[in-house]
Amino acid sequence: MRVRPIDLVDVFVYLVVLGVFIQFFPQVVSETFVLSLLTAVLLKIVLEAVLWAKKTIVARLRAARSIAGRVIGTVTLLLVLPGSKFLVLELVALVFGDAVQLGGFFPVTGLIIVLMLARRGVRRLFAREQPNAGAEPAG
Helix, strand or coil: CCCCHHHHHHHHHHHHHHHHHHHHCCCCEECCHHHHHHHHHHHHHHHHHHHHHHHHHHHHHHHCCCHHHHHHHHHHHHHHHHHHHHHHHHHHHHHHHHHEECCCHHHHHHHHHHHHHHHHHHHHHHHHHHHHCCCCCCC
């Protein structure tokens, strides 16, 4: 597994969003900047795994030919989406203990939604700049 530049950008975006949540939501706590950075890395890893699982489940759901296959796919998806929030909370508690707290199910759900929106926004911004990346300046 290789770290791509966009992965580092994601971590920095996650760090900024996490910092905003720490600033404005008292139930979201990180004792130090380094812990915030490590939390952003952990969030990147977990959210990539969740996105991979979600894409896999959705692909199987679309490919399902039977009603039972569709029902199993739908139930699995409905378990993965909220389950991922609990996974994030438990991993953060396991890795960082009381030094980092993401506030519970609803605050972490809001955090993850904002993280995904910020990630999408930054990636769209980079995608717009991509065609001109190899162009030479005029003049």
